[in-house]
Amino acid sequence: MPLRIFSSRAVTGANLVQVLGTAGMFGMFFLGSLYLRRILGYDPLQIGLAFLPVAVVMGALSVRYTDRLVMRFGARRLLFPGLGLIAAGLALFAMTPAGGTYLSHVFPVALLIGTGAGLCFPALMTLAMSSATPQDAGLASGLVNTTAQVGGALGLAVLATVSASRTNALIAHGRPVAAALTDGYHLAFWIAFGLVVAAIAVAAMVLRPVPAAPQLSAGAAEPAPELAGAAFSGD
Numbered sequence: 001m002p003l004r005i006f007s008s009r010a011v012t013g014a015n016l017v018q019v020l021g022t023a024g025m026f027g028m029f030f031l032g033s034l035y036l037r038r039i040l041g042y043d044p045l046q047i048g049l050a051f052l053p054v055a056v057v058m059g060a061l062s063v064r065y066t067d068r069l070v071m072r073f074g075a076r077r078l079l080f081p082g083l084g085l086i087a088a089g090l091a092l093f094a095m096t097p098a099g100g101t102y103l104s105h106v107f108p109v110a111l112l113i114g115t116g117a118g119l120c121f122p123a124l125m126t127l128a129m130s131s132a133t134p135q136d137a138g139l140a141s142g143l144v145n146t147t148a149q150v151g152g153a154l155g156l157a158v159l160a161t162v163s164a165s166r167t168n169a170l171i172a173h174g175r176p177v178a179a180a181l182t183d184g185y186h187l188a189f190w191i192a193f194g195l196v197v198a199a200i201a202v203a204a205m206v207l208r209p210v211p212a213a214p215q216l217s218a219g220a221a222e223p224a225p226e227l228a229g230a231a232f233s234g235d
Contacts, residue, residue: 011140013206014128015147017079017199021120022148023155024195025086025113027188028093030156031163035185036106039098039178050106054114061118069119075126079203082120087196089113094189098182121148127207155195163188 029051036042036050069078089112096105128144167184171177 009206009208010127010130011143013202014124015143016206017083017203018121018124018128018144018147019151019154020195020199020202021083021086021124022151023158024090024192024199025117025155026152027155027159027192028090028113031159031185031188032093032106032109035096035182038181040100040102050102051110053107053110054117057111057114058118058121061115062122066119066122070123070126075123075130076203076207078123079120079127079207080200082116082118082123083196083200083203085112085116086120087116087193087200089116090189090193090196094186094193096182096186098178155192159188159192162191 032051033047036047037044042050066078089109092105092112093109100106125141125144129140163184165184166187167180170180170183175183
């Protein structure tokens with residue numbers, strides 16, 4: 001892989017944010033599934049349905065709305081509320097009790113994280129591609145997808161290890177299993193929250209606003225249809 005790709009501030013910053021954001025978010029699904037299974041007693045089908053709102057909201061925003069918001073407000077501005085919603089969802093999950101219920105303690109988390117991911121990850125892709133040269137466009141796109149997988153894998157490994165260690169230590173000190181498991185999950189969710197906050201800090205310090213496309217003024221003449229078509233087709 002040519003290292004020149006990292007000379008772009010936008011590409012490097014977007015990938016750092018991607019690693020931190022996915023490290024914090026993806027571990028939530030694994031540990032959240034354990035919480036639903038071992039604390040609330042859900043079966044595998046119920047666990048899948050419990051997290052379905054994340055995919056539905058994220059998909060709906062990514063496909064239909066996020067691109068319009070990026071065009072209106074810019075990718076960098078959209079990144080911060082998206083990451084903020086993910087952080088809020090993780091903080092909320094870190095406060096779920098051992099006797100929690102789905103509607104009160106899990107469903108709001110799913111909505112927050114689904115909305116945040118649907119806003120910030122398409123914006124991250126836009127930022128990562130904004131400074132890529134034509135010959136590096138494919139490389140920049142593949143790099144963003146790769147760092148998402150790397151961040152998710154590292155986050156899962158760290159969060160699962162921390163959670164298990166915390167739970168085992170509490171059980172060794174006589175805490176009930178359900179309470180020890182819940183405390184272990186809470187610690188992992190707070191660490192995930194910290195990773196997403198770190199992603200926000202990196203985005204604020206490293207990423208720069210992408211200039212908006214120039215818009216025609218109200219009195220400006222629009223290009224002729226045949227010229228517009230030629231410009232779109234590259235002729």
